[in-house]
Amino acid sequence: MKIVLSNVAVGGTVVIQPGSPAAIQALVPGIFTVAGADTAIFNVGTSTANVLGTVFEIDTSAITLGAGATIDVTIPYDPTLLPPNFNEANVKFFHWTGTAWQDVTLTVDTANNTITGRLTSLSPVVAGYTSVAPAGGGAVGGGGGGTTGGGTGVDLTPTYPDSYFVSNPLAKIQVQGTAFIGSSGQAVAAARTGGQIDIQATFKNYQQSSQNYAIIIQVIDKDGFTADVGWVTGTLASGETTNAARSWVAGDEGNYTVRIFVWDGISQTPTALSIVNDKTLTVVA
Template identity: 85%
Template structure:
């Protein structure tokens, strides 16, 4: 006998004497039986809509059961977990430690709650990533495996296979996992120079050897047009410092590059956020970058009370009612001491 749920959720129950089976009609949810044992390798798991199968190896399964694998959209996760992403899209933004990261592939929800792991057991998971979502000049070997613990994203990268475009992470528990990257490493820059629009910009610009990209590249990578490559805190001596002192002046300096094959008008917005989430300071620098050009922009700030502040860098095409973002949002922690 088939009992159909009136709610229309696509889940029917097949009822036989003393037996009830649940049939889930969602093709995106895969259920894989797991036997007890050591170094248990599951067969490759093909998830609908994902061309490359994922693999799972568990070092110690005490009691067998079922692993459930599901492809899940960032917007769905964000609705259930406010703060898991700062922005969602083809490449979603997230916070990893004190850095800003972006996803470059499918987010997988993997559930092992029906099995019992042995003491000290680890789970090696291999998932695919999309190299076309990496920013220009990024070293593919630095792709990361991100795991959501329930409160924060952590980097659990084990190995990267750049030929197969897959990455393996080692975990002790499972929840959402995804491939991604953190902010691009510096490839050049210059000294802070003359003024403009709430901060300073100018001297020391140049063209580095990292390639630029045609407009077609940015159709799928709209937030790679201008990349913030580093953020530094400059003290009164002109040297980089790890912390600011209460009441002391500090320059917040961002180094950024235009990866387009054309010039780009920009506005670098520098926001300082206190530990309570309130804006302590905000200002911007505007200008124009030639194709391939790297430069610096800075804003002076008199440090407030002791504590950790978040310095948030936005790159827009200008200051207007409808600006267009040119880069992912970049965050860095600044500590203020007495």
């Protein structure tokens, strides 16, 4: 690993803490969508990213940098974690800003399996690769009083063998992203009382086999009562991505929790395929 700092005003010690995705997830909850001992999945904008080795936490707080200073960090990546026929030149350097992952790639050295990123601040960094989940057309609609499905597509993010899910049973299907869509068709940060809002989610099957699913979207009010619930059922092929949406007329003012479950079906004894995803939706007058 190598760090090059420009315009250092006052010198000091750089602290580097390497860790597994699971260890970093324990320190920074929510930094990854799925985190294991050696692998992890996370979101970068509309893309899904996969970790290619060690995650590094870097601290330069003991150093004072001048105006316009940059920090060039070089870290290794593990080429054995790349999918077949993947072009190593497309490996990326990702930086966690505290709220989201950013691609800050500067150069890739495929001969030495290292990658360099340019930063202006520090927090966890990691090498990885991404693919954008495509938008889709029609899919399978479901029950629950009005839930509808979106389109399907297959992205290039790799799938995992059954052995991976022995220790990661809630990684089989993962929610890639969620959005609240207003009546104008644009994403909104809050809903208005009595206004219609579409709760949309995109999710993907990471297994190397097809999977029956039921995605449940539940809206919970500030008192913990269910204000709305619905679901979509269907089947996803290996590596397939699809969308689901729930249309809801916003209730009284306040903060609501939108809770998304992914199960193998609607039954008395469903099996969870994903972690439960919670998002906050604010309703205003």
